[in-house]
Amino acid sequence: MKAIFLSAEKKDIIFTERPKPTPKAGEALVKVVAAALNHRDQWIRVALYPGMTYDCILGSDACGVVEAVGDAHHEEWLGKEVVINPNQNWGENPEYQSERYTILGMPTDGTLAEYVCVPIDRLHVKPAHLSYEEAAALPLAGLTAYRAVRRKGGIQKGQRVLVTGIGGGVAQLACQFALALGAEVYVTSSSDAKIQKMKELGVAGGVNYKQDGWHKELLKETGGFDVIIDSAGGDGFNLLLKTMKPAATLVFYGATLGSPSKLDMPRIFFGQYTIKGTTMGNDQEFEEMLRFVEAHKLRPIIDSVRPLAEGIAAFNDMRDGKIFGKIVLKP
Numbered sequence: 001m002k003a004i005f006l007s008a009e010k011k012d013i014i015f016t017e018r019p020k021p022t023p024k025a026g027e028a029l030v031k032v033v034a035a036a037l038n039h040r041d042q043w044i045r046v047a048l049y050p051g052m053t054y055d056c057i058l059g060s061d062a063c064g065v066v067e068a069v070g071d072a073h074h075e076e077w078l079g080k081e082v083v084i085n086p087n088q089n090w091g092e093n094p095e096y097q098s099e100r101y102t103i104l105g106m107p108t109d110g111t112l113a114e115y116v117c118v119p120i121d122r123l124h125v126k127p128a129h130l131s132y133e134e135a136a137a138l139p140l141a142g143l144t145a146y147r148a149v150r151r152k153g154g155i156q157k158g159q160r161v162l163v164t165g166i167g168g169g170v171a172q173l174a175c176q177f178a179l180a181l182g183a184e185v186y187v188t189s190s191s192d193a194k195i196q197k198m199k200e201l202g203v204a205g206g207v208n209y210k211q212d213g214w215h216k217e218l219l220k221e222t223g224g225f226d227v228i229i230d231s232a233g234g235d236g237f238n239l240l241l242k243t244m245k246p247a248a249t250l251v252f253y254g255a256t257l258g259s260p261s262k263l264d265m266p267r268i269f270f271g272q273y274t275i276k277g278t279t280m281g282n283d284q285e286f287e288e289m290l291r292f293v294e295a296h297k298l299r300p301i302i303d304s305v306r307p308l309a310e311g312i313a314a315f316n317d318m319r320d321g322k323i324f325g326k327i328v329l330k331p
Contacts, residue, residue, distance in 0.1 A: 002331060003113035004311045006044065006106065008054030013045050015309060018057060021109065021117040023070035028077055028120050030084065034136035034305070035111040036061040037327045038169065042319050044106050051107065059112030060086040060105040063126055063135035067115070074120045081126040083135045084111065084118055085286045087143075094282045103140070103280065112311060114331040124287070127294040137300035137326035138293065140280070141169035144253055146289035147281035148229050149177045152251040157182030159226040162218065162243065164188045166198050166206070169326050170253060172301050174229045175203060180296040186222060188214065194324055201301075215239040224248070232257045238264045241273065249274040301325035 003018040023029045041058045043049045062084050066077045084104065091098025104110050104118065126135045148170075149155050155178050163175045166187040178185050179202050187198050187206040195206035205221060207214045218225075224245035230237070234257025240250060241264055250273065268275065281289070292298075303325035306314050314327045 001114035002308060003057045004059065004308065004329075005057055006054055011047070011054075013058065013312060013315065015311060018109075018113060020115050023068055023117050025071040026074075026120055027070045027117050028066050028074065028123055029068040030062065030064040030082060030116050030118065030123075031067045032062045032064040032111055032114055032116060032331050033132040034063050035059050035113075035308070035329050035331075036137040037311075037314060037318055037329065038140050039318065040103070040140065041105065041112075042315055045315060049106070051102070053107045056106050057109040057111075057113050057116075058105050059110035059116075060103055060140045061136050061138070062111035062116060063132045064116075066123065069120070077120065077123060080123075081132070082123045083126050083139055083290070084116070085122045085124060085143075085283060086140050087122075087280065087283055087286065090282050094284060097280065097282075112308065112329060114308075124290055127290060129294065129297050130299065133302060133305050133328045133330075134299050136328055137169065137302060138173075138290075139286070141173050141326070142289050142293065142300070143281040143286050144170045144279065145173035145177055146292065147285050148251045148253050148278050149174050149181070150288075151281070151285065152276045152278045153227045153229060153249060155181050155183050155227050158184070160184045160186070160222055160224070160245075162186050162188070162225045162228045162240075164209070164228070164230045164240070165232050165256075167191065167194050167321065167324060168231060169300070171229070171231060172198075172325065173298075176201070176298050177292070178229075179203070180292070180298060183227075186218065186225070188218075197324060209236065215243050219243050227251065229253075231255075233260065234258055235260050235262075238262070238267075241267050241271070244271060244273055247272045247274075249276065251276045251278055253278050303327050305330060
């Protein structure tokens, strides 16, 4: 079968032939109809992800059809349209992942292939209103965004919310989830065009964080935020603190700009702020996220749908920030 493979010899991804997997007892073989890229895949590609291993098929997100099962006990899944929960071994505590936790697509073979084998309990029926491509764009980003918005952010109707870096898939879904909850949502981006696109989808406003004093503009326009969802970190973290209402919450799920060189500790305790870290989510939250998406008829934003054979160019476009929404690959 064709696949995008992280080669130890090349220290890079290659488009190549790999053996078609065979499901063991308790597993299903899914014929991949659509798979989506995540920034996680690019970080793995350049060896900037914890627990790096090589010689594996990348990819965490997919939607497809169950073609085979490893034992007769699970034949009811045959022929069903499914999305895959990329969590592996979250553990018993819903508040944090276990030491054995991994994500599909490194170290185990992932979804950027014609077929993938996963445990039966990773399968979920595809939300009926979503296309294969839309469903493929949902799992990893949707789970991360849902936990950030619901469990960590506790966003409620009428609250004023800021979502930063709106070009990313997690940020876009966090924005969509917050809007569905009835929040008034603002965004930041380095692209005025991306801000405008989000306004067309219902956000109240946004600023370009490349402009001097962007945080002052936000504060003047809104009076401050009840909840902020951030993925960048860096020295802009202190500027975000200046836009928070008293007793507000800041949730962050990434640090693409690294750690702040100096953290404004007095502002945090005088403001009675709550700062929460989060990543991915537990299996119950994955089920809740799918129900939430179906109930509100939400659809992930798709940048483009491309053949799997063009996957390396798609990786490069994602790396270079030339996209808005998820890139979906079709075997």
